[in-house]
Amino acid sequence: MELPFGKDTTVRVRYAMCDTEGNILLNPPPKNLEFSLELSVHPDASPFLATLFPEISSGIERLRLVLCVDGSIATDQYSTQIAAALARLAPHLDSSDTVAIVAARAAPALIAAMTPSYALPSYAMSTDAFSGRGISRIAYACLWSLHSLKPRTLIIITGSDDYGMLDVLPSDVVEHARTASTAIWCIVLGNRVEAAPWEFIATHTGGKCYRVSSLGQSQSLEEALEDIIRSFKFSSRGTAAIPASFAARLESGCTVGIVSRGGDSLLGDSIVAPPASAATPPRQIIALFASGSSTIDSIYLPLLDALAAVLRENPTQAIELIGHAYQEGKRDTERQLAADRVRAVAAALRTRGVLPAQLRLRALGDLIPIYPVASSAAEHMLNRRVEFRWLDPRLLPYELVVGYMWSETEALAQQQRWQERGFNAYIEEVVIEQRPAFRVKLWGYATHQEAEAAARSIAQRYKVRVTVE
Structure with a gap:
């Protein structure tokens, strides 16, 4: 799925018709099928309906693929799983497909240059190739891959948050991928990774985000890779135009469903896209x-x-x-x-x-x-x-700490008390002497000077100790 981005007002989707056994039908029989999109931005609101117009008929496409594998210490535990899945990737590719493999580290490392799928070197799919250290810059590696290798398809495999998004954000990756007509798919390993940045990238470039939850499940990772390749090679495309006012509302997150109607049949599938704000790294x-x-x-x-x-x-x-x-x-x-x-x-x-x-x-x-x-x-x-x-003063980065407590109930009561006094307050979980604790913070201060002045006023008025962060 490719949601609108910037001033675009078109939703683009890939879809495939399958038989009852799950086999993709390259030439679906004509049954006067009508396809439509249902876009929902709020669960209680009626969905917006848009007619989906076929763009390209079903067929087999040639892959120019880059596998961008996170090489950080957090993904190191999955290195054997990744190597095993990539080693079994060849049967799903054609001889005309080309593949490159990049390790996303503090600086991107080219493990295998763009080469025919049957000629991938064995060392490029070994566990050592994906051993992880330190922090990686996954978004930067994606941008580097787009410029250096010019793929039509890019697959991100990661078991880590991108802690190195210091100069390249998900929106930058989306912008460059759309300019290059590159679809990006993402596979998130484990349950601790924040998937929203990868979901944002995938749903705005024509891809999809998968999560493989359990350590050691190389089969699940292999199945996700196979599904991505099948989705790209054996699919139809369609577009739906939506009003600019509604396209802007999609930035707050949405559910997109595709529905086909014909005769007595009704088929459908859907995907959830996160809000644009969730793509900001934590x-x-x-x-x-x-x-x-x-x-x-x-x-x-x-x-x-x-x-x-x-x-x-x-x-x-x-x-x-x-x-x-x-x-x-x-x-x-x-x-x-x-x-x-x-x-x-x-x-x-x-x-x-x-x-x-x-x-x-x-x-x-x-x-x-x-x-x-x-x-x-x-x-x-x-x-x-x-x-x-x-x-950045525009981000209101400065906050005031106004209290620590062991009890979450007490912290919630303090938060409500500060909100009733007219402050923006929230609770932050912390650890004190290796015990879980909580602290109440007031937010919304643009400069250090503004925060210091507020801290002095609050301390004097409410007789509490206040620190600026």
Whole structure:
């Protein structure tokens, strides 16, 4: 499915007619079938109906395919599963199909150049080829693949959030893919990955997003790959025009259904597209660290280089670096370690030409681990990190912490109390002394000066301790 993007007002879909056994019918028998789209932006509202006009009849298309595989530490646990599925991909491809394989790391790595499917080298489908380290830039690798390899189809395989979306966002990938007429499919591995960015990319470029939930299920991954290839090679296309006013509403998320009617038959399928706002990554990480260390591994240098380049080009843009440590000693030790890590990243950025005034440093210690109950080396390492966030006044980035509590019930009561006082308030889950806790935060402050002034006023009026973040 390809939803409207920008000023476009056309929905484009791929569909296939199958027999009762699931076999695709390349030439569906004429039964005066009428196809239509049903678009719903709210579950309680009536769907918008649009006639679907066939664009290209069913047929077999030649693939020019790029497999973009996440090479981060979070996806490393799936490396055997990925290699096994790719090794069994050849029977689903034709001799005229060409394939390239890219590993998305801090910088993209070309594992196999564009080559006929039957000539893919065996090393390109080995477990070692997909071993993961550090943080990857998946969106950047997709953009690089679009420009360098010019695929007609691109498949993303990842078991991680894209923590490196510092200069390439999902909307950038969508824009370039649509310009190149490239359809992007995504396969998300595991249940902990936030799929919304990948769903956004897929549903706006003519693809689809799959989730393979269980570790070790190479068959499920293989089935997803086979389904993608079948969908591209053996499908019909159709378009439906919708009003510009309704197309704009699709940005808030929607359900798109395709329905065929003919005689007494009624067939249909649907797909859910996330809101555009959900494509924003939840966090950005610039470096991970070994236990007890504040030394930056060389694998993160491309990330530092890229972030520094953005900041040099925008000398008025400020960022906040946030240090984290977890299960690395006593609480004071972890706070110091988090601070050392932040200072190390700040120093590395300054040596790359970033102005000191562009950097604000904060160390949270063990307060906000990504994985409070870490069970793998990757999860432990992701807790030992330095994140960054853009301090853009338009994003109202500054917040006030007005209280900590152990009870969620108490936190909810405090949140409601602050909202009744006229503030924008929310609850954030934290960890204190390795115990789950909560804190109440007030948001909506454009500058540090504005937040500091509000903090002084609130502390004086309500007799609470307030900190600015």
